[in-house]
Amino acid sequence: MAGLTLASPSAERRGYSPLRETWRRYRRHKPAVVSAVLLLLLIAAVVIGPFIWRVSISDIDVVAGLQGPSLAHPFGTDDLGQDLLARMIYGGRISLAVGLAAMLVSVFVGTLIGALAGMSRGALGYALMWLTDLFLSLPQLPLLLMLIYLFRDGLKAVFGPEGGIFILIVLVIGGLRWMPVARLVRAQFLSLREKEFVEAARALGASPVRQVVRHILPNALGPVIIAGTIDVAAAIIAESTLSFLGLGFPPDTPTWGRILYDAKDFLDIGPHWALFPGGAIFIAVVAINFIGDGLRDALDARKVI
């Protein structure tokens, strides 16, 4: 029984659980494990951080401006003397949340549109792909600006200044980044829907929805996970662009992107100011990419690891 030894000796011994099997496979991808630890540390830092590092983010002390890292200010201070560690922790909450939420929006919308287009054999599929191409060809920045101008005040009134902006930014960034996912999913669906195993599922009495959700979608997930991890990174960076243009969060609200842009004029005299947010964005993006890589390998049953 060569197949038995090849498969998963551990699963044989301890009884089977899909979750445990996935974890076993995920552990084989060392960079992904390191990345998962890093990302968890980052998240823990921004969640618990404010309770440990109780310095205010907005205390101004111009005399102590642009200081390098010290015991009083581990990450140094900006030009107004505000503590960078406190601002990084606060900003990380927003940046990571925006990145993850915008990714979920774009993956959800993209998968939905791609799946509908991929399963349709008629006009709907073409119409949805025209829509996708239309969105791809739109000049995104002017559109972003217009959407934010149009809806900012309304959402602020309903969800409060920060909540409203958060929802708006997530929807706008996610809503303008679903197109590559939709194309990926559609392409996968077009080939998968003709596979014999889908026909076999039909012969077992599986409804069309079940054929899609249980048989086609899991087979199409690999590229979607990768696209999703790239989206997280892109969303963090897109948020910083918006903040820079004064259209994201209010200027006094720190986000990683905002801190980075504020720092760019002081690169020669206070390089630490840019290094910390830049490093944080870099670590988060690389970690998420590796996690996506590991997840794809762990979830792809065809790959023996």
Add this chain to the structure above:
Amino acid sequence: MALLDIKGLKTHFTTDAGILQAVDGVDISINRGETLCVVGESGCGKTVTAMSILKLIAMPPGKIVEGEIMFEGRDLVPLTSRELDDIRAKEIGFIFQEPMTSLNPVLTIGEQIAESLRRHEAVTKKQALERTIEMLKLVQIPNAAGRVHHYPHQFSGGMRQRVMIAMALACRPKLVIADEPTTALDVTIQAQILDLLQDMKERFGMAVMLITHAMGVVAETAQRVVVMYAGKVVEEAPVDELFGNPRHPYTQGLIRSIPRIDLDAEHKTRLEAIGGSVPILINPPVGCRFAPRCKHAMSICTQKEPRLREIAPGHRMACHLGDAS
């Protein structure tokens, strides 16, 4: 009453070149507990006939234009796909030709077998797993309790076909349609799979519709045989009668084209073949569709289409030759 009674089935496909009459007036009936073989060359409509029963053909371009498919006295043709879902796997199981690609690579075989059980019967997850393991034991997969959690790529071709059989039979259907279940397998495994089918058939008392182009498989397993050519039934007879007294020139040709290791070596005879190939079924030839390839073709054959008629009890065929003799 027959379990399945197909009458005058016509399944056509719309193509850019015209209407392709893949199945053009087929009558087939299967009794309870019977094994019926459908034989014929590639492209003569065997698979389309079988797929039409459960409407597994892509529609469009395919369409059942005429005929009825009576299953236990109920016509399946007017049913919607949703209504058919209750019959698929529960009443009529389907075994596909390609075991390598007919299993979903990202689901364990247990999940796939349990799927039809959970779809059609009110069983809990645990009961479904138990019945799945029991099915795997029945199809003789060693270490069934461990193997149930494995993925299709961890099985060989023959094992996968056993899994396919377990999937098709999990709900104990009354009829199993096997579309060339052994074509993709090597000879020793073929024999094992056919034995297994036979064994399961006897155990569950189900009827089997076996589609094949291997005459050896027919002789070994069938009780009754239907010979199809170019979308039509040309001859139908009990298996002994068909091999002992084939009447249609096409059937005779098929039987003569079986290699005989006992005779050929001694007599140094060449293996006979039927010249030519199946006509393309867009604007098929007028009259008998086999006439262009038939050694006995007469003038009437290219003018008038022969009707399927009974020439002996249980033996029907469609050829003008019978009229003359």
